[in-house]
Amino acid sequence: MPENNHASASQQNSKSTAIVEVNTLSEDSDVVNPADHDGVPPDYTIEVNSRNTIYSNEFIESKYIYDMNHCEVDHQAKKVNIIPRKYQYDFRTKRQVQRTGVMLVGWGGNNGSTVTGATIANRDNITWMRKEGEQRPNYYGSLTQSTTIRLGSNNDGKEVHIPFNTILPMLHPNDIIIGGWDINGANLYEAMQRACVFDYELQEKLKAKMIKFKPLPSIYYPDFIAANQEDRADNLIPKGTKQQDLEHIRNDIRAFKKANNLEKVIILWTANTERYTDVRQGLNMTAEEVLKSIATNDDEISPSNIFACAAILENCPYINGSPQNTLVPGIIELAEKHHVFIGGDDFKSGQTKLKSVLADFLVSAGLKLQSIVSYNHLGNNDGKNLSAPQQFRSKEISKSNVVDDMVGANHLLYDKKTNEHPDHVVVIKYVPFVKDSKRAMDEYISSIFMNGLSTIAIHNTCEDSLLASPLIIDLVILTELMTRITYKTNDQEEYQSFEAVLAILSYLLKAPVVPPGTPVINALFKQHRCITNILSACAGIAMDTDMLLEHKTKIPKPMKIQL
Numbered sequence: 001m002p003e004n005n006h007a008s009a010s011q012q013n014s015k016s017t018a019i020v021e022v023n024t025l026s027e028d029s030d031v032v033n034p035a036d037h038d039g040v041p042p043d044y045t046i047e048v049n050s051r052n053t054i055y056s057n058e059f060i061e062s063k064y065i066y067d068m069n070h071c072e073v074d075h076q077a078k079k080v081n082i083i084p085r086k087y088q089y090d091f092r093t094k095r096q097v098q099r100t101g102v103m104l105v106g107w108g109g110n111n112g113s114t115v116t117g118a119t120i121a122n123r124d125n126i127t128w129m130r131k132e133g134e135q136r137p138n139y140y141g142s143l144t145q146s147t148t149i150r151l152g153s154n155n156d157g158k159e160v161h162i163p164f165n166t167i168l169p170m171l172h173p174n175d176i177i178i179g180g181w182d183i184n185g186a187n188l189y190e191a192m193q194r195a196c197v198f199d200y201e202l203q204e205k206l207k208a209k210m211i212k213f214k215p216l217p218s219i220y221y222p223d224f225i226a227a228n229q230e231d232r233a234d235n236l237i238p239k240g241t242k243q244q245d246l247e248h249i250r251n252d253i254r255a256f257k258k259a260n261n262l263e264k265v266i267i268l269w270t271a272n273t274e275r276y277t278d279v280r281q282g283l284n285m286t287a288e289e290v291l292k293s294i295a296t297n298d299d300e301i302s303p304s305n306i307f308a309c310a311a312i313l314e315n316c317p318y319i320n321g322s323p324q325n326t327l328v329p330g331i332i333e334l335a336e337k338h339h340v341f342i343g344g345d346d347f348k349s350g351q352t353k354l355k356s357v358l359a360d361f362l363v364s365a366g367l368k369l370q371s372i373v374s375y376n377h378l379g380n381n382d383g384k385n386l387s388a389p390q391q392f393r394s395k396e397i398s399k400s401n402v403v404d405d406m407v408g409a410n411h412l413l414y415d416k417k418t419n420e421h422p423d424h425v426v427v428i429k430y431v432p433f434v435k436d437s438k439r440a441m442d443e444y445i446s447s448i449f450m451n452g453l454s455t456i457a458i459h460n461t462c463e464d465s466l467l468a469s470p471l472i473i474d475l476v477i478l479t480e481l482m483t484r485i486t487y488k489t490n491d492q493e494e495y496q497s498f499e500a501v502l503a504i505l506s507y508l509l510k511a512p513v514v515p516p517g518t519p520v521i522n523a524l525f526k527q528h529r530c531i532t533n534i535l536s537a538c539a540g541i542a543m544d545t546d547m548l549l550e551h552k553t554k555i556p557k558p559m560k561i562q563l
């Protein structure tokens with residue numbers, strides 16, 4: 001496990017000091033009017049001066065009024081009755097960040113080795129040379145580490161932004177203890193070399209630490225991943241029943257937690273994409289059925305089903321970074337029964353992330369998106385596994401559904417009676433030569449004003465693992481945070497956790513799993529606002545409504561509101 005040889009960065013977030021107005025601005029700031037923006041340094045913490053936000057040593061407690069419009073559509077009268085409703089929430093966040101570990105399923109893969117090497121490089125501030133000169137480690141691409149949240153404005157009318165991870169006490173990636181399993185026995189140095197993601201000099205500087213890490217043996221059911229993965233499977237637990245596999249993985253989790261003196265362990269699947277499993281009565285529709293199917297060695301129980309059940313039964317959140325339908329109804333019910341968080345599916349890293357922005361931009365601008373073609377080729381082992389039809393189908397599904405909510409929200413452009421929607425084609429090809437450097441080519445065709453046509457063509461090349469690794473970090477950090485947040489409402493006495501299915505993670509995932517019967521949101525900036533607004537409410541900070549009325553009207557004196 002990576003050593004933690006520095007004072008925990010996570011604990012620094014637990015102190016509280018008032019905001020100090022600062023005029024620091026990064027030299028490379030490209031804002032139009034630098035004077036209009038204040039960036040608060042990362043080592044500051046925030047304190048909300050309000051009677052509705054209470055700080056104790058243990059908790060941050062905030063009161064929040066949730067406004068929601070209840071709508072009644074009267075088709076006879078051709079009228080929509082809108083009843084604005086208000087609900088009071090009391091949020092409570094434990095301030096002490098937990099000593100947290102993540103066990104990656106597929107630790108020896110490109111994503112697993114890359115995220116492990118990156119946290120070591122950042123923690124130990126390892127620099128390396130390449131032809132452009134000295135390179136420094138960073139966490140670019142991480143929402144929690146490399147983005148800011150607009151708080152409001154200061155007395156001079158300047159916009160004040162804080163680092164995202166300042167809004168509430170959060171785990172720091174440098175403090176995450178990483179371990180996990182792989183069906184392949186390569187140590188993490190060999191895995192990093194195989195991945196061909198990091199520069200050579202960085203690999204060599206990481207060697208001494210990475211070579212010490214060897215993935216735990218894992219479970220391998222050949223029928224669930226491509227046959228071309230068979231030669232990789234040399235690091236397996238002794239062949240037994242699926243019940244024995246479940247118990248073995250549970251023991252691994254307990255051992256990892258004890259050996260590293262952890263308070264929280266998160267299990268995250270970044271192993272190969274599996275084929276879909278059947279979903280049917282008697283197999284996996286209830287928690288009882290899933291556990292019975294494991295006990296009776298049912299062929300349709302997948303490795304990822306085993307890992308998910310093991311995690312839940314060990315009170316460990318489980319996150320699915322791949323597109324297969326691991327989180328069947330029975331596993332969702334098991335998580336709900338045990339009040340354990342689960343999330344998925346499939347990291348939303350590049351081509352699909354852009355699609356969830358472009359489709360939203362086009363449709364919300366009233367442009368009728370008619371055709372989307374998403375082609376990519378890649379040469380890593382993921383691409384090799386996806387070259388098999390059943391594994392490709394899992395990925396095709398997760399990459400295809402990402403525009404459904406935007407199209408469904410605009411019945412002016414798309415006829416709901418005929419389920420009208422854009423043509424949408426997903427193509428993935430395996431080209432070994434390019435390795436992890438994925439090539440993505442997209443074409444978006446839209447009908448525009450007076451039936452003109454607009455075609456947008458995009459080409460993107462980048463290492464897939466450098467896009468996915470910061471998402472793995474954010475999934476761990478946000479999941480650990482959510483385990484410290486509880487709420488009660490105006491008609492409840494006891495504080496309780498959020499729903500077991502962590503829909504708040506949707507921003508990081510292509511095919512968000514949501515609580516049964518609730519809407520799936522894919523539009524990226526809706527997902528982003530969901531995270532920032534919920535965390536703002538927990539911190540007692542007013543939502544950023546983007547109205548900026550203070551700059552458009554003569555704003556009155558603030559009212560004193562006691563909730």
Ligand SMILES: NC(=O)c1ccc[n+]([C@@H]2O[C@H](COP(=O)([O-])OP(=O)(O)OC[C@H]3O[C@@H](n4cnc5c(N)ncnc54)[C@H](O)[C@@H]3O)[C@@H](O)[C@H]2O)c1
Pocket residue numbers: 105106107108109110111112181182183184218219220221225232270271272273274303321322323346347348349350380381382385464465467468
């Ligand atoms: N940008 C991205 O890289 C990206 C984005 C979204 C989703 N994903 C998904 O993330 C997953 C990992 O991607 P990758 O590029 O690291 O792939 P990879 O093939 O390099 O790594 C997967 C690892 O999982 C191991 N594995 C397979 N079955 C296993 C099992 N039952 N138990 C333990 N280990 C097992 C393999 O040996 C391999 O080392 C894939 O499913 C991929 O589709 C990747």
Ligand SMILES: O=P([O-])([O-])O[C@@H]1[C@@H](O)[C@H](O)[C@@H](O)[C@H](O)[C@@H]1O
Pocket residue numbers: 347348349350351352353376378382383386395399428440464510
């Ligand atoms: O960049 P993105 O679309 O979010 O996700 C990627 C896909 O484009 C790629 O086809 C696939 O091989 C990767 O596993 C990943 O899913």
